[in-house]
Every structure is written in structure tokens, then in C-alpha cells.
Amino acid sequence: MEFEAPLVKGRLIKRYKRFLADVELEGSGEVITAHCANSGSMMGLTGEGIAVWLSNSNNPKRKLAYSWELLQVDGAMVGINTSRPNGLVEEALKAGAIPELSGFENLRREVKYGTNSRIDILLEGLEGKRVYVEVKNVTLSREAGLAEFPDAVTARGAKHLDEMGKVVEEGDRAAMVYLIQRDDCDRLSLASDIDPKYAKCFEEARAKGVEVYALCCKITPERIEVTGQARVEI
Known part of the structure; x- marks a missing residue:
């Protein structure tokens, strides 16, 4: 499965309310709130500062344009989007x-x-x-x-x-x-x-x-x- 468009890299600030994550985008430094499509605890995967990758939807009806797709922890790449x-x-x-x-x-x-x-x-x-x-x-x-x-x-x-x-x-x-x-x-x-x-x-x-x-x-x-x-x- 290839991603529909290039992912956007960032740095995790925090995950909260299960389905929300604040991320600082690489390059611009802009802080955005992304949808976290994962209802689990994500144990060991939500440390502040870890590298994350987001997909960006062009659907104007979406409340949150970004979705959290991947992260990297201890050298491992992890996919956290449970819709995949x-x-x-x-x-x-x-x-x-x-x-x-x-x-x-x-x-x-x-x-x-x-x-x-x-x-x-x-x-x-x-x-x-x-x-x-x-x-x-x-x-x-x-x-x-x-x-x-x-x-x-x-x-x-x-x-x-x-x-x-x-x-x-x-x-x-x-x-x-x-x-x-x-x-x-x-x-x-x-x-x-x-x-x-x-x-x-x-x-x-x-x-x-x-x-x-x-x-x-x-x-x-x-x-x-x-x-x-x-x-x-x-």
C-alpha cells in the first residue's frame, strides 16, 4: 500500500483524548492538531518529541486536515492508523x-x-x-x-x-x-x-x-x- 500523497514529517508534542495529537511540523515549526485514528493505549509510542508522519487531506469538510499515520521509536517504524x-x-x-x-x-x-x-x-x-x-x-x-x-x-x-x-x-x-x-x-x-x-x-x-x-x-x-x-x- 502506497500513501496517496507524500506524508508530512513532524515532532509529537502530545496525544490526548485518544483521538487527538498536537504535532510541530518540520520546517515551518507550525503546531497543528491531527486526528489519531487509534483507540488503543499506544503504550510506549507517545513520548514527547518522537518523529511522526502525517497525511494531509484536501477534503474541505474535514474538521482536522491531518491524520497521524506513522511514528519512529527506538529506530522502529510503526503504523498507528487503524483504518489501514x-x-x-x-x-x-x-x-x-x-x-x-x-x-x-x-x-x-x-x-x-x-x-x-x-x-x-x-x-x-x-x-x-x-x-x-x-x-x-x-x-x-x-x-x-x-x-x-x-x-x-x-x-x-x-x-x-x-x-x-x-x-x-x-x-x-x-x-x-x-x-x-x-x-x-x-x-x-x-x-x-x-x-x-x-x-x-x-x-x-x-x-x-x-x-x-x-x-x-x-x-x-x-x-x-x-x-x-x-x-x-x-
């Missing part, structure tokens, strides 16, 4: 990055299922079964090379795991795909200490047959590219 992973995973599936999820005839996004939920990606035509694919963005790393999910308590995530288990019980397939949007990790684990309930729901879903995959990314200010599968250590 579904498209990245779609690209990866079409390219055959996960062989177990290849060979589908049709791919649809944001399909209603379960109890007032929407599945991120629905694959159809795989051995006569549908595959419900739930995508999660992963940015937390507390150990070199190891990415962890989640970075905050996520009741919504636990609900999704429960519904994915029901999908399998009803005869279809279900797969969790964790997109590691940082370029210094090639392994994935659960942050059970942060959200024990999510970890318990994960174990129950996996026991029912929910499949689990993780993908690595290469990230630059020009593009984000899925480079292959990460090892799942769960």
Missing part, C-alpha cells in the same frame, strides 16, 4: 501471503454477521466454505522482536472472539489475522497481563477451531508493505 490494516490484509490475501487462506473466489469487506457486528473480510468459495477474517492492528512491543496484542483492555475484541467461535460451530471457518504494523517484530504473543479476559476468550475461540495468523510489515514514509507471516507464540 484491513486494506493491507486484503492486499496480502490476494497476493497469497497466507496459503491457508488462498484460493477464494470472492472477497468482501465489512459484512454484517453475529450480534450487531461486521466482519472485516469475508472470503467465499474456499472448499465450499466461507472464511470470516477478523483483522487486528498490533503496535505494542515490550521485548525485542516480539509484538503483543492488545495494548489495552478490549471488550469489543473479546466479543469478536466469541462470535468467531460461533461461526466455526455453525460450520464455516474463522480466522484472526494480527497485522504487526511495526518493522522490528517477527513474532506475536498475547499481552495476557493487560487483558486477561481477552486472553481467556482467545483460548476458548482457538479451542473451537478459530485459526490464528500474524503478518509482518515493512514501513517507510512512502509505503507500508506486508512482507510475510510472523511466528505466533501463543
Whole structure:
């Protein structure tokens, strides 16, 4: 995935109210407020002064013209915009990055299922079964090379795991795909200490047959590219 237009570099002043970030733009020194499309805690990623990259919308109806896309911390590039992973995973599936999820005839996004939920990606035509694919963005790393999910308590995530288990019980397939949007990790684990309930729901879903995959990314200010599968250590 290439960014639609060149990103604007800046320096983070602070993130607040979850969805807002004040940034000093490089060169001009202008301080702007950018939209932060990430509902997680972004643990370890919001230190004052870190380098960040923003996209700039030309939509005059937007309240905030800038969106926070990337950051750099301890030498690692990290993608924090949670509106990007579904498209990245779609690209990866079409390219055959996960062989177990290849060979589908049709791919649809944001399909209603379960109890007032929407599945991120629905694959159809795989051995006569549908595959419900739930995508999660992963940015937390507390150990070199190891990415962890989640970075905050996520009741919504636990609900999704429960519904994915029901999908399998009803005869279809279900797969969790964790997109590691940082370029210094090639392994994935659960942050059970942060959200024990999510970890318990994960174990129950996996026991029912929910499949689990993780993908690595290469990230630059020009593009984000899925480079292959990460090892799942769960």
C-alpha cells in the first residue's frame, strides 16, 4: 500500500483524548492538531518529541486536515492508523501471503454477521466454505522482536472472539489475522497481563477451531508493505 500523497514529517508534542495529537511540523515549526485514528493505549509510542508522519487531506469538510499515520521509536517504524490494516490484509490475501487462506473466489469487506457486528473480510468459495477474517492492528512491543496484542483492555475484541467461535460451530471457518504494523517484530504473543479476559476468550475461540495468523510489515514514509507471516507464540 502506497500513501496517496507524500506524508508530512513532524515532532509529537502530545496525544490526548485518544483521538487527538498536537504535532510541530518540520520546517515551518507550525503546531497543528491531527486526528489519531487509534483507540488503543499506544503504550510506549507517545513520548514527547518522537518523529511522526502525517497525511494531509484536501477534503474541505474535514474538521482536522491531518491524520497521524506513522511514528519512529527506538529506530522502529510503526503504523498507528487503524483504518489501514484491513486494506493491507486484503492486499496480502490476494497476493497469497497466507496459503491457508488462498484460493477464494470472492472477497468482501465489512459484512454484517453475529450480534450487531461486521466482519472485516469475508472470503467465499474456499472448499465450499466461507472464511470470516477478523483483522487486528498490533503496535505494542515490550521485548525485542516480539509484538503483543492488545495494548489495552478490549471488550469489543473479546466479543469478536466469541462470535468467531460461533461461526466455526455453525460450520464455516474463522480466522484472526494480527497485522504487526511495526518493522522490528517477527513474532506475536498475547499481552495476557493487560487483558486477561481477552486472553481467556482467545483460548476458548482457538479451542473451537478459530485459526490464528500474524503478518509482518515493512514501513517507510512512502509505503507500508506486508512482507510475510510472523511466528505466533501463543
